Amino acid sequence: MSQRPESSPFRISARDIARRPGTQKLVSESFPAPAVLGTDVIGIPEGAELSLDVSLESVSEGIWVSGTATSQAVGECGRCLDEVRLQVAAPVQGLFALEPAEGDDEDEEPEDVFEFDGETVDLEEVVRDAVATQLPFTPLCRPDCPGLCDQCGARLDQDPDHAHDVIDPRWSALQSLTEEKES
Ligand SMILES: [Zn+2]
Ligand SMILES: [Zn+2]
Structure with a gap:
């Protein structure tokens, strides 16, 4: 059995719009999360349905991705340990750059910039980051638990x-x- 990481549902072909600034494509897909997205206390479980609605815009630097990742996170109340379910709609955005960012000032390394090989954008990291910022540090079953x-x-x-x-x-x-x- 050979490993095929290229079959990740987060990998989306952008070959048709790459290096053609001004063109764009819309992607709307739902698939089971291939791995847990989140923290120890709350996250989108592996296998949970994850919806991606993003636009891929060809720009001179590469591909600009923006949209929303939607799913349901499951966690544990930080006070009573009951199950907590949380609807997540995470705003996703990032630049998939054909060339590494210019300039060697490490302090100003731009956020939300990812590698783009000219063929496919791999949205896993940008979605993972977007979901993580939407999740509470201490999930509660209700605010006054x-x-x-x-x-x-x-x-x-x-x-x-x-x-x-x-x-x-x-x-x-x-x-x-x-x-x-x-x-
Ligand atoms: Zn007691
Ligand atoms: Zn509770």
């Missing part, structure tokens, strides 16, 4: 009056003092 009891792990959502008589009142006074300081 009360989370779990730090004493026993009970779901505070199902038991809002839940309490333990273990906190020394002097300690809780001290705790609210430090919280005031921090805020």
Whole structure:
């Protein structure tokens, strides 16, 4: 069995418009995500349906890609560990350049510039970056999720009056003092 990375659904032929500035093509495709897109806590799972709606515009530097990647991310609530599902519509854009960017100032290396071999654009990296910026660092099942009891792990959502008589009142006074300081 030979590996065929060139069959990645993220690779889109642009041969017909390459080096013909002013021409463009529209791509609208849906396919199962070939790998997880996201972080440890939330991401688009492998196999989840991913829709790409992008335009490829031929420009003098190469191909300018812009559009949207749409899918559903699945993660875990950072407070109660429940499953979190999040609709993602990530704005995708980047330049696929025929030549490496000019200038050798490393500090000014342009973002959103990718390699273009004159044949196909590989949108995997630009989509991966776009999706990552749409995902929360700490996913929550809802904004006011009360989370779990730090004493026993009970779901505070199902038991809002839940309490333990273990906190020394002097300690809780001290705790609210430090919280005031921090805020
Ligand atoms: Zn939660
Ligand atoms: Zn408890």
